[in-house]
Amino acid sequence: MLKLTKKADYGLIALKYLAEHPETPALSAKDIADAYGIPAQLLAKILQLMTKKGLLRSHAGMNGGYALAREAREISAYEVILAIDGPFFITSCTKGAKSCELTPSCTIKEPLARVNDTIAGVLKSISIQDLAEHEQPGMPANGAAGLVSLRL
Amino acid sequence: MLKLTKKADYGLIALKYLAEHPETPALSAKDIADAYGIPAQLLAKILQLMTKKGLLRSHAGMNGGYALAREAREISAYEVILAIDGPFFITSCTKGAKSCELTPSCTIKEPLARVNDTIAGVLKSISIQDLAEHEQPGMPANGAAGLVSLRL
């Protein structure tokens, strides 16, 4: 539960990989898939999705492939997840604003919606570049990168 | 994606309901299920799970049922979710410490683990009592209840 789908995971990995290779004009889906042992065709579909959402730019033909549409710093993990898995809500009742309006006595939705927003905020504060910059192991103890306040 | 299962939702609802009725010594699974239109037998299993994890105390026999094992303030949403859905990891690769060790080049797991911890922290900061205390609508603008720092 509360876990990323593999697709979203693959998407993040692919973007991270692209962010790590800024010199190349484009990388094909197969290139990326091979680098990580990801099913190539599946990754292709994911990349296509992200292209449609404006996160990537694609180019067909020889030496074609995908490239980041924006700076790695300007693409958040939230956007990636949103593009691949669609809008997400932590509460299972918030589906069509239908099923749970039937039980007006249940007020659990409201506080959980705040949690949802908080998580979304955290995800928004993470950029692809953050993922790509892998500090060496050993806890470098760098400063706090983000601060998220949860208001009940 | 990234959503609570219905079971966890039901579990939270049930605990909230129990927290709202502190006067009664115990409420049966059926009582709670009827109050919200939740499948009774399913809820029963969920309550049993939470009992086994020490969140509830149960009592068989007539006028039996369930009661909170601790103060509502002392039970966090995190514990509930953990009890019902098991340990959760946002990263899909962190399953058996197996699949992703094969690709040591992928460093995406690390930063996402921090996100995971952050979310867990948020969930831990929410108690059943927080859910039960439904402020009236209208944004009461009360002070910040929790502050979670995300350190990349």
Added chain:
DNA sequence: TCAGTATACGACCAATTGTGTCGGGATTAC
């Protein structure tokens, strides 16, 4: 112009997970 490389897209199936039901057994109160 033509062959090769690559994206684009839809349909489809397989695997997993989530949701809900059933049935029998054990406890407890009255």
Added chain:
DNA sequence: GTAATCCCGACACAATTGGTCGTATACTGA
């Protein structure tokens, strides 16, 4: 002893996710 209640495993069904296939389309370079 009977009715209410918890306990628990097995099962069936539904939804989601993961992955494949086939084909169409676009671009490149010789």
